[in-house]
Amino acid sequence: MSERSRTPAEDPLSGRPLTSHERQAGEPWDASYHDGPAPWDIGGPQPAIVRLAAEGAITGTVLDAGCGSGDNALHVASLGLKVLGVDVAVTALEIARGKARERGIEAEFAAADALRLETLGRQFETVLDCGLFHAFDDKERLEYVAGLASVTAPGGTLYVLCFGDHGQEPGPHPVSREELRAAFGLGWDVIAIEPDLVQTRQQPDGAPAWLATIKRA
Template sequence: MRKPTSHERMTGQHWDASYQRDEPAPWDIGGPQPTVVRLAAGGGFTGSVLDAGCGTGENALHLASLGLPVLGFDVAGTALAMARQKAADRRLAAEFVEADALRLDRLGRRFDTVLDCGLFHTFDSDERREYAASLATATATEHGGTLYVLCFSDEGTDTGPHPVSREDLTAAFGVGWTVAAIVPERVRTTFHDENGAPAWLATIRRS
């Protein structure tokens, strides 16, 4: 049985409740994040791809449209059903499964590239370390598997909820990983303007 995360305990709601409303979830912008599109265009995604906390699947589906084998996971069954319907409608071969981000060893699979777009910052400090260890079990060590984390930053104005610092990222990924880069970015939401919110893009290698 999965334990509620710190965010779920704080809000008193399962993540699935975010997808059972009339309006889209705040992070569901109706398409892939521009940062993900740019990374993909530059060859940042190679081999098999895992999309952590995939929601309704827009990032995973964009990568699948480029011919990459993609598995997206989430704990929200409603979001996964929406993602599967989109994949069928677009005739894309992305897979979507329900999984606990803190127990990815249960997937029994390893991926060459992992994307976390908006999940890391929802965890508290203890969960982040547990999450990093969980991700390690699903990330290939051969040829240095790569993890990209796009998360709300604590620097700048009009920050998103649960903003994190550079130090939060490096502290979480101190064991089994090498943090190659953390650069300022923007992340689109439904409650920010077209410029989005301040974010970090971290490139992290499996070691």
């Protein structure tokens, strides 16, 4: 039996179907946090998120979709904003809650499937996606964007930071500007898609990325 055929179809902890990335990796997202920091866990917030926050671009109630171990959410919460970070990786959420306690920062973290964001039953003025969009295949992106539509308040802003297909040494699953724009159709206004960087443990100086600013109609 091949390794691929032995890959489970569901997350053993939650029973949710594994995403295309998880099936390719052969393990659920939570496993990335079992033996030390995940590859995308740089020990602090992404510089792009810090910059957006410093510019006053992150306002109102905030959702961090795919928050991981919480550094982006905690940075935003430290500025006095009300933040909910969601992820399917329960180990990452435990780490995030521990960081919040240690730093004395008030932030909420909850287990939730990014492909079923409508189950949150809440809306947010700002939604952050830092390194999640590029991990989904075309079908999953349709589900994801539909969920984003349900949680982004009318007039609210979504920021997507994802690996881009430009520059040298792109990260895994690079996305083109055209793919990113095409994912957000009716009900969305793509304001800008600008070159940026995503830092990882393997690429501490940053991998080529896009930072998209998208408004909810």
